[in-house]
Amino acid sequence: MRWRNGRQSDNVEDRRGMSLSRGVKIGGGSGLGLLAGVLIGMFLGSEPTVLVQGIPEMQAPSVSVQPSGQPAANDDQRNFVAVVLAETEDVWQEAFRTMGRTYQVPKLVLFSRAVESACGIAGSAVGPFYCPPDHRIYLDLSFFEDLQTRFGASGDFAQAYVIAHEVGHHVQALLGITQKVNELQGRVNPSERNKLSVRMELQADCLAGVWAHNAHESHQILEPGDVEEGLNAASAIGDDRIQRKTQGHVVPDAFTHGSAAQRVRWFKIGLERGNLQACDTFNADRL
Numbered sequence: 001m002r003w004r005n006g007r008q009s010d011n012v013e014d015r016r017g018m019s020l021s022r023g024v025k026i027g028g029g030s031g032l033g034l035l036a037g038v039l040i041g042m043f044l045g046s047e048p049t050v051l052v053q054g055i056p057e058m059q060a061p062s063v064s065v066q067p068s069g070q071p072a073a074n075d076d077q078r079n080f081v082a083v084v085l086a087e088t089e090d091v092w093q094e095a096f097r098t099m100g101r102t103y104q105v106p107k108l109v110l111f112s113r114a115v116e117s118a119c120g121i122a123g124s125a126v127g128p129f130y131c132p133p134d135h136r137i138y139l140d141l142s143f144f145e146d147l148q149t150r151f152g153a154s155g156d157f158a159q160a161y162v163i164a165h166e167v168g169h170h171v172q173a174l175l176g177i178t179q180k181v182n183e184l185q186g187r188v189n190p191s192e193r194n195k196l197s198v199r200m201e202l203q204a205d206c207l208a209g210v211w212a213h214n215a216h217e218s219h220q221i222l223e224p225g226d227v228e229e230g231l232n233a234a235s236a237i238g239d240d241r242i243q244r245k246t247q248g249h250v251v252p253d254a255f256t257h258g259s260a261a262q263r264v265r266w267f268k269i270g271l272e273r274g275n276l277q278a279c280d281t282f283n284a285d286r287l
């Protein structure tokens with residue numbers, strides 16, 4: 001991906017190396033490990049509200065609150081994230097303008113180990129997530145290593161796709177889709193709830209494709225191999241693959257993000273068509 005000379009967004013909040021307030025211990029935390037074991041992640045599957053589960057057990061005698069002075073080893077990655085975020089700002093600002101609306105830019109919080117959001121406290125292992133009440137995307141850069149080592153999805157565009165997917169959730173929140181789906185989910189059984197979740201997630205994948213289409217049109221960000229990297233990432237983190245990795249078999253009813261084939265399909269639809277209208281996963285007969 002061509003990004004080195006791109007504009008960097010001012011909306012990256014660097015909380016790496018910071019401990020949490022409220023005396024929640026983040027070092028050597030078996031509590032967080034436990035939470036991580038239960039959740040595969042917002043990006044990989046779970047609701048933001050679930051993040052607060054198990055918090056009481058995690059309360060520990062207060063630890064000192066100070067940045068740990070972590071070396072800036074990841075700064076190239078931070079710059080990359082800031083450029084990708086800026087590219088999403090440009091694309092969605094323009095898309096909202098054409099709809100006669102205003103795009104409120106989200107913040108992206110970089111953290112290490114654990115972070116406190118309006119959706120609860122989350123450990124790194126939950127993966128990147130978007131929290132609608134505070135309009136923030138939360139990302140521990142170590143996820144990108146996992147993406148490569150655990151899921152075999154390497155390359156900078158695979159990482160950009162992850163960020164663009166979370167920004168897609170922000171777009172859904174601004175358009176009122178998130179609220180509508182949450183209301184609906186409150187009235188249906190768990191299996192129906194999962195189906196709605198899948199449509200939400202596939203729409204975010206499609207929106208990531210829409211972003212890539214438009215960012216490439218204005219800044220030629222895509223290099224040969226990038227689309228394949230994105231498709232590979234979409235496929236690697238399909239629920240069927242993840243379930244096979246984590247429990248050895250596939251339970252379609254428990255899918256919350258969609259299968260590998262579905263994620264690839266919707267990312268591609270967004271990428272090819274390049275507009276929001278292409279991403280109506282809620283009325284699509286075929287996912």
Ligand SMILES: [Zn+2]
Nearest residue numbers: 042043201204
């Ligand atoms: Zn998602």
